[in-house]
Amino acid sequence: MAKKHQIVLGTWGSVRSSFRSLVALLITGLIITAVYLTQDSGRVLEGRTNELLSKCNLFSGKWVFDNQTYPLYKEQQCTFMSDQLACEKFGRNDLSYQKWRWQPHQCNLPRFNATALLERLRNRRLVFVGDSLNRGQWVSMVCLVDSWIPPKLKSMHSNGSLITFKATEFNASIEFYWAPLLVESNSDDPVNHRLPDRIVRVRAIEKHARHWTDADILVFDSYLWWRRPRMKVLWGSFESPENAIYKEVEMLRVYEMALRTWSDWLEVHVNRTKTRLFFVSMSPTHERGENWGGGENCYKETGPVVEEGYWGSDSDPKMMRVVETVLDELKTRGVNVQMLNITQLSEYRKEGHPSIYRKQWEPLTEEQIAKPSTYADCIHWCLPGVPDVWNELLSAFIVHDQ
Ligand SMILES: *[C@@H]1O[C@H](CO)[C@@H](O)[C@H](O)[C@H]1NC(C)=O
Ligand SMILES: *[C@@H]1O[C@H](CO)[C@@H](O)[C@H](O)[C@H]1NC(C)=O
Ligand SMILES: *[C@@H]1O[C@H](CO)[C@@H](O)[C@H](O)[C@H]1NC(C)=O
Ligand SMILES: *[C@@H]1O[C@H](CO)[C@@H](O)[C@H](O)[C@H]1NC(C)=O
Ligand SMILES: *[C@@H]1O[C@H](CO)[C@@H](O)[C@H](O)[C@H]1NC(C)=O
Numbered sequence: 526m527a528k529k530h531q532i533v534l535g536t537w538g539s540v541r542s543s544f545r546s547l548v549a550l551l552i553t554g555l556i557i558t559a560v561y562l563t564q565d566s567g568r569v570l571e572g573r574t575n576e577l578l579s580k581c582n583l584f585s586g587k588w589v590f591d592n593q594t595y596p597l598y599k600e601q602q603c604t605f606m607s608d609q610l611a612c613e614k615f616g617r618n619d620l621s622y623q624k625w626r627w628q629p630h631q632c633n634l635p636r637f638n639a640t641a642l643l644e645r646l647r648n649r650r651l652v653f654v655g656d657s658l659n660r661g662q663w664v665s666m667v668c669l670v671d672s673w674i675p676p677k678l679k680s681m682h683s684n685g686s687l688i689t690f691k692a693t694e695f696n697a698s699i700e701f702y703w704a705p706l707l708v709e710s711n712s713d714d715p716v717n718h719r720l721p722d723r724i725v726r727v728r729a730i731e732k733h734a735r736h737w738t739d740a741d742i743l744v745f746d747s748y749l750w751w752r753r754p755r756m757k758v759l760w761g762s763f764e765s766p767e768n769a770i771y772k773e774v775e776m777l778r779v780y781e782m783a784l785r786t787w788s789d790w791l792e793v794h795v796n797r798t799k800t801r802l803f804f805v806s807m808s809p810t811h812e813r814g815e816n817w818g819g820g821e822n823c824y825k826e827t828g829p830v831v832e833e834g835y836w837g838s839d840s841d842p843k844m845m846r847v848v849e850t851v852l853d854e855l856k857t858r859g860v861n862v863q864m865l866n867i868t869q870l871s872e873y874r875k876e877g878h879p880s881i882y883r884k885q886w887e888p889l890t891e892e893q894i895a896k897p898s899t900y901a902d903c904i905h906w907c908l909p910g911v912p913d914v915w916n917e918l919l920s921a922f923i924v925h926d927q
């Protein structure tokens with residue numbers, strides 16, 4: 526199958542040169558690997574990853590500048606790139622944010638292999654469920670496989686909260702489902718969800734979950750939309766407001782209730798032998814430059830934080846503890862959810878955000894133009910960039926750990 530794809534790609538004019546450079550990259554990769562082998566013969570090596578995943582903490586490591594193997598794809602060549610994340614297209618000149626490799630301390634992260642992933646997704650559904658950060662990771666995943674699939678053999682289809690990318694020859698589906706708080710909320714509309722008053726129906730998840738319960742691989746996240754001191758909880762339903770009871774509750778408490786609703790659903794509805802479950806930990810934001818001794822925020826940052834163990838004040842460790850507790854309890858009930866522990870590694874990447882280099886949905890005001898840091902996006906991530914590495918981690922679990 527891999528051979529066949531290569532032939533199709535070879536006759537597909539515009540891709541030919543990029544395919545050649547890919548071959549060149551692969552060869553470089555082999556040389557680099559060979560260098561590692563001679564340097565670190567005692568370490569766990571690429572390839573024998575089943576062993577790798579049990580012995581090595583992939584999330585503990587450092588960023589290494591690597592303009593030989595990165596980026597893993599070109600921004601302009603990804604058919605489904607989002608204007609929210611296409612930083613180069615919107616004028617960013619310093620492109621080094623695309624060229625960092627994650628180097629775990631005890632082993633090497635297996636290089637992303639689109640063919641191997643698509644093989645593993647044959648006749649399967651991979652569904653990302655969550656907010657715009659998770660959607661960014663989904664776009665990254667689609668871009669990572671996109672150039673390996675000829676135009677006629679892929680499709681994109683959007684239906685309400687669900688967007689489906691299909692690699693038809695593999696009958697493989699890579700989907701995103703919008704549910705920023707996982708449970709039902711007044712922010713569930715995939716387009717119009719910016720409401721001043723945030724309301725969660727903390728015991729209700731069926732409306733969302735029925736769209737993805739039969740998926741083979743599920744990747745969840747939910748963090749950003751909870752960042753406020755209190756949440757309004759709805760007991761009752763959005764459809765019958767006359768019976769509704771609202772109560773303001775401390776956020777952490779509501780977060781835990783929501784995750785328990787989610788975990789109870791998984792315990793009852795998910796087929797444990799078939800479905801693999803992942804939860805992506807908090808995606809850090811870089812909105813306070815004083816945290817790393819920088820300017821206002823991520824605006825004008827061009828390199829990662831070098832201080833080992835850097836942790837910004839925007840990331841709430843208490844929320845991470847709640848997730849850990851809920852996942853631990855699920856495990857005792859026989860349901861394994863692998864945490865993709867990307868918080869620490871992404872904390873370093875203060876320069877990886879779109880900043881001012883993305884599509885602006887509203888025209889900028891004169892005040893904003895005068896002071897660009899006021900409209901910098903220090904939440905999402907440029908592509909190619911940090912989420913590609915999250916997907917290399919995810920892919921390591923999907924492809925190598927059976
Ligand atoms: C996540 O990774 C960081 C860095 O290695 C580590 O300090 C932290 O304990 C990890 N958390 C979990 C839940 O694995
Ligand atoms: C890669 O980076 C090195 C060091 O920064 C630089 O000397 C070299 O020209 C770069 N190579 C490419 C292909 O950009
Ligand atoms: C990628 O995976 C395919 C299918 O498992 C395998 O045949 C190929 O050798 C892999 N490529 C690399 C560069 O490891
Ligand atoms: C295609 O994949 C879906 C899961 O996404 C599966 O239910 C279906 O059986 C597959 N079709 C074939 C012909 O295998
Ligand atoms: C869209 O999703 C609904 C269920 O939410 C389904 O009934 C309908 O058939 C879907 N439409 C298309 C065109 O896929």
Ligand SMILES: *[C@@H]1O[C@H](CO)[C@@H](O)[C@H](O)[C@H]1NC(C)=O
Nearest residue numbers: 741794795796797798799800
């Ligand atoms: C769970 O999935 C496995 C593997 O796909 C399948 O053999 C089994 O019948 C499923 N169990 C239920 C209850 O659907």
